[in-house]
Amino acid sequence: MCGVSYLDAVAFCVWLSKKEGKHYRLPSDHEWSCAVGIGEKEHAEDGPRGNHRKIDNIYPWGTQWPPPKGAGNYAGEECREAPGLPKKYSFIEGYRDGFVFTSPVGSFDPNPLGLYDLGGYLWEWCDDFMDPHAERRHRVLRGGSWGDDVAVCLLASFRRHELPDERGVVYGFRVVLDENPVPVEVKKER
Numbered sequence: 001m002c003g004v005s006y007l008d009a010v011a012f013c014v015w016l017s018k019k020e021g022k023h024y025r026l027p028s029d030h031e032w033s034c035a036v037g038i039g040e041k042e043h044a045e046d047g048p049r050g051n052h053r054k055i056d057n058i059y060p061w062g063t064q065w066p067p068p069k070g071a072g073n074y075a076g077e078e079c080r081e082a083p084g085l086p087k088k089y090s091f092i093e094g095y096r097d098g099f100v101f102t103s104p105v106g107s108f109d110p111n112p113l114g115l116y117d118l119g120g121y122l123w124e125w126c127d128d129f130m131d132p133h134a135e136r137r138h139r140v141l142r143g144g145s146w147g148d149d150v151a152v153c154l155l156a157s158f159r160r161h162e163l164p165d166e167r168g169v170v171y172g173f174r175v176v177l178d179e180n181p182v183p184v185e186v187k188k189e190r
Contacts, residue, residue: 002102002172006125006139006164009173016175023181026127026173029159032142036060036118036156037111048140048159049131055157060111060119060143065151066095072120073103075149092149102146120144122172123160130161138162145170 004012006026013024027035030044033051038058042051057063061071079091082100097103097120106116123141130138138161144154147170152158162168 002122003167003169004125004172005167006162008167009125010127012173013175023178024175025178025181026125027176029126029128029140029142031176032118032124032126033157035111035113035115036143037113038156042157047132048126048128048161051157052130052159053152053155053157055155058156059154060156066092067154069096070108071095071097072108072117072144073097073099073146074120074144074154075147090149099146118143119154119156120148121146123168123170125171125173130159139164141171 009026013026016024029048029051030039030042033039033042038055041055059065059067059071061067067074074095074097075089075091076096077091077093078096078098078100079085079089081087082089085100097108099107102121105121108117110116111118120143122143123145124143126140126142128140129136130140141160141162142158144158148154153160162171
């Protein structure tokens with residue numbers, strides 16, 4: 001689902017938790033790093049700001065640029081003069097994923113942990129502030145989207161950040177089933 005704010009994603013997790021009688025939540029920034037395979041290369045205590053772009057030349061699909069065939073849902077050559085996109089829309093030269101916009105979930109092979117769409121498709125909200133020691137306004141998004149074509153933005157260690165009520169057409173989320181939830185106090189976002 002695209003066009004989802006952080007607040008929408010948290011509300012969905014609360015709804016799903018009540019419906020299922022289990023505890024669902026958004027992944028932490030470090031959990032997302034572990035899922036994409038770079039968790040051991042980062043220091044969780046440095047937080048999202050400290051780990052942002054810290055690891056060069058590692059993407060969700062590996063180290064090759066442009067991405068190899070089947071790497072994920074990114075802005076590929078099919079975007080060239082596609083209806084609904086600006087005439088000069090930029091795209092990754094030499095890459096085609098077969099979709100101008102979002103692909104169906106699971107269209108590409110899973111990563112070694114069996115997780116789908118960690119790179120491309122939609123930027124995914126994480127349950128962290130970009131800089132937890134400063135103003136605590138912007139929430140973290142990870143993974144890139146169908147609209148991205150810039151190598152640095154597709155790095156596995158790249159973090160995007162937005163206000164929690166921002167709904168972008170390239171924003172989505174995934175949920176984590178927390179088997180051992182720790183009670184936390186819920187505070188309203190601004």
